[in-house]
Amino acid sequence: MSDVQREVSELERKSATAARLFDIRRIIGGLFTVYGIIVTIAGITASDADLDKAVGVNVNLWTGLGMLALGIFFLVWLKLRPTAPPPPPPASEDDRQPQR
Amino acid sequence: MHVLAAELRLPTNWLDYLILAIYFAVVLGIGFAARASVKTSLDFFLSGRSLPAWVTGLAFVAANLGATEILGMAATGAQYGVAVVHWYWVGAIPAMVFLGLVMMPFYYGSKVRSVPEFLLHRFDKPAHLLSSGLFAFASILISGVNLYALSIVVEALLGWPQWVSIVVAGFFVLAYITVGGLSSAIYNEVLQFFVILAALIPLTVLGLKRVGGWDGLTDTLTKQHGGDFLSAWGGTGIGDANPLGANWLTIVLGLGFVLSFGYWTTNFAEVQRALSAKNLSAAKRTPLIAAFPKMFIVFIVMIPGLVAAALVPRIGLEGSGLTYNDAIPLLMSELLPNGVLGIAVTGLLAAFMAGMAANVSSFNTVFTTDIWQKYVVKDREDRYYLRFGRLVTAIGVVASIGTAFLAASFSNIMGYLQTLFSFFNVPLFVVFIIGMFWKRASVKSGFYGLLAGTAAAMANYFVIYKQGVIAIPTDQGANFVSAIVGFVAGAVVMVAVTLFTAPKPEEQLAGLVYGTRSPGMEEPPAEGDDAWYRRPALLGWGAIILAAALYLPYSL
Numbered sequence: 001m002s003d004v005q006r007e008v009s010e011l012e013r014k015s016a017t018a019a020r021l022f023d024i025r026r027i028i029g030g031l032f033t034v035y036g037i038i039v040t041i042a043g044i045t046a047s048d049a050d051l052d053k054a055v056g057v058n059v060n061l062w063t064g065l066g067m068l069a070l071g072i073f074f075l076v077w078l079k080l081r082p083t084a085p086p087p088p089p090p091a092s093e094d095d096r097q098p099q100r
Numbered sequence: 101m102h103v104l105a106a107e108l109r110l111p112t113n114w115l116d117y118l119i120l121a122i123y124f125a126v127v128l129g130i131g132f133a134a135r136a137s138v139k140t141s142l143d144f145f146l147s148g149r150s151l152p153a154w155v156t157g158l159a160f161v162a163a164n165l166g167a168t169e170i171l172g173m174a175a176t177g178a179q180y181g182v183a184v185v186h187w188y189w190v191g192a193i194p195a196m197v198f199l200g201l202v203m204m205p206f207y208y209g210s211k212v213r214s215v216p217e218f219l220l221h222r223f224d225k226p227a228h229l230l231s232s233g234l235f236a237f238a239s240i241l242i243s244g245v246n247l248y249a250l251s252i253v254v255e256a257l258l259g260w261p262q263w264v265s266i267v268v269a270g271f272f273v274l275a276y277i278t279v280g281g282l283s284s285a286i287y288n289e290v291l292q293f294f295v296i297l298a299a300l301i302p303l304t305v306l307g308l309k310r311v312g313g314w315d316g317l318t319d320t321l322t323k324q325h326g327g328d329f330l331s332a333w334g335g336t337g338i339g340d341a342n343p344l345g346a347n348w349l350t351i352v353l354g355l356g357f358v359l360s361f362g363y364w365t366t367n368f369a370e371v372q373r374a375l376s377a378k379n380l381s382a383a384k385r386t387p388l389i390a391a392f393p394k395m396f397i398v399f400i401v402m403i404p405g406l407v408a409a410a411l412v413p414r415i416g417l418e419g420s421g422l423t424y425n426d427a428i429p430l431l432m433s434e435l436l437p438n439g440v441l442g443i444a445v446t447g448l449l450a451a452f453m454a455g456m457a458a459n460v461s462s463f464n465t466v467f468t469t470d471i472w473q474k475y476v477v478k479d480r481e482d483r484y485y486l487r488f489g490r491l492v493t494a495i496g497v498v499a500s501i502g503t504a505f506l507a508a509s510f511s512n513i514m515g516y517l518q519t520l521f522s523f524f525n526v527p528l529f530v531v532f533i534i535g536m537f538w539k540r541a542s543v544k545s546g547f548y549g550l551l552a553g554t555a556a557a558m559a560n561y562f563v564i565y566k567q568g569v570i571a572i573p574t575d576q577g578a579n580f581v582s583a584i585v586g587f588v589a590g591a592v593v594m595v596a597v598t599l600f601t602a603p604k605p606e607e608q609l610a611g612l613v614y615g616t617r618s619p620g621m622e623e624p625p626a627e628g629d630d631a632w633y634r635r636p637a638l639l640g641w642g643a644i645i646l647a648a649a650l651y652l653p654y655s656l
Binding site: 049051067 | 115118119122123126129130133134136137138139140141142143147148149150151155210211212213217221283287290291294298301302305306309310378434435436437438439440443482
């Protein structure tokens with residue numbers, strides 16, 4: 001292995017991303033659920049002017065429901081398949097040092 | 101690029117601004133929440149090589165789906181018609197599949213942290229330094245294009261002064277990348293991908309309804325522009341005149357092979373997403389997963405462009421008051437009520453910021469690991485490079501603001517970007533492809549190939565085309581030709597230099613050239629990666645066949 005490969009392997013071992021990074025599904029699910037609710041309400045309370053503008057389609061209602069479905073999909077997916085715990089790091093000198 | 105017409109001011113209200121404000125809060129939240137995961141420079145620059153394939157795959161497509169791409173491709177649709185599909189089906193899918201199936205084992209397996217770092221192993225320091233320098237320069241330039249485009253769009257749509265949106269967008273990108281690193285950039289890209297879909301799908305549906313469905317749209321456009329406007333290949337015979345100014349040969353070779361492979365396989369802003377995947381299988385699947393949304397996104401970009409062309413027959417011409425780039429903003433203001441309008445504005449702003457963030461987060465990596473760590477301040481502890489990476493991120497954003505105004509002289513943002521890519525990516529691609537597949541390609545050939553290709557593409561565009569030595573009908577057509585010229589010049593020079601200089605010793609090429617393997621690359625497949633739907637070959641060939649099938653309705 002070249003020096004760079006050794007360096008990257010070493011950094012990969014010390015990396016904290018796998019262990020500490022949160023799951024993006026939670027954020028997508030949360031944001032789209034909130035957006036879905038807001039836009040669906042805008043659709044339910046749509047004025048005639050809104051409907052006329054969108055060539056007769058209640059676009060807020062449909063888009064809101066679509067976003068809500070996407071948000072719920074991500075939350076359900078997260079619930080059914082939670083983030084896998086990261087594999088235990090191989091024991092070595094560095095790992096026994098106290099965490100900062 | 102012209103300033104958008106003043107009548108495009110959107111009737112936004114508190115609801116739209118609420119949606120926008122929530123998004124900005126979430127963007128910052130992601131940055132700060134990702135902060136805890138950044139412990140080493142590898143976490144900051146490559147997410148510790150630990151992300152799942154669906155995340156890197158969606159980030160891969162979103163990094164390309166910046167607002168300049170969205171507005172520019174809708175503009176191309178309004179200007180050239182259905183021919184815009186070439187940028188997706190022949191101009192993206194084959195290259196993405198090639199990257200995943202053929203090149204990724206070398207990129208990921210060799211453990212390089214960037215595209216230029218691969219050149220350092222395969223060739224030598226001059227080639228590495230030249231490509232790092234060109235990349236750093238191009239990223240800042242393109243990032244500046246994004247920021248400038250954002251400012252004029254926001255000024256037209258929301259009435260914010262240009263400097264306000266430049267400072268605000270710059271600040272947000274600066275904050276979330278400096279704090280959370282690449283993980284933060286990638287997560288925001290995934291989020292942006294879904295928001296942009298939520299914005300463009302309703303716009304496409306309403307646009308079609310407005311002009312009487314697909315049949316109504318094609319009838320109107322055929323009357324206005326003739327049948328070739330709605331055909332992918334109509335009028336592209338060699339010697340025929342068509343609006344694109346290119347024939348099938350320059351489309352397939354220039355766009356489909358040279359420009360597209362250059363962009364998708366060697367542009368580090370893209371490849372970086374795949375390098376951050378958690379294992380080789382996920383890295384290979386990154387561009388393959390991205391290929392499927394990519395081939396369908398053309399519909400929600402092209403159709404608004406075509407609808408705008410049908411509604412405003414003189415769009416882009418003198419006297420209409422609208423440029424081609426106004427296609428999507430025009431439909432937003434005409435069709436979307438408050439609520440969805442807020443989603444669309446958010447999607448557009450998110451896409452601008454993500455496009456800029458992709459460039460900034462790849463720039464900081466190349467500048468820190470390829471330039472600073474290798475040539476300026478070597479052998480310091482990892483924490484130093486992590487700190488320096490954060491500093492360079494800030495410098496990169498400030499420099500982008502400074503270059504934002506370079507974009508002002510082109511009427512089509514996309515043309516400008518394509519021009520840049522033909523200069524910076526095409527020579528890089530030729531050096532990669534020869535270096536990866538020809539063991540004999542000598543150590544020195546990389547540098548000279550890169551230099552010759554870049555010089556030739558620039559000479560063709562700025563001297564031969566711009567000075568009118570050879571007449572090429574349009575900027576786009578000239579880009580395709582310049583790309584081919586750069587490719588051929590780079591290849592010829594590489595072969596010539598190789599014949600007179602020493603090859604690299606065989607043992608140093610392990611894992612870098614086709615037919616060799618990296619030592620230590622034989623990792624066992626992760627659990628579940630042997631599922632049939634995760635097989636890279638199936639995903640890759642499936643994407644190619646589907647893209648070819650999509651051409652059929654527009655080619656007969």
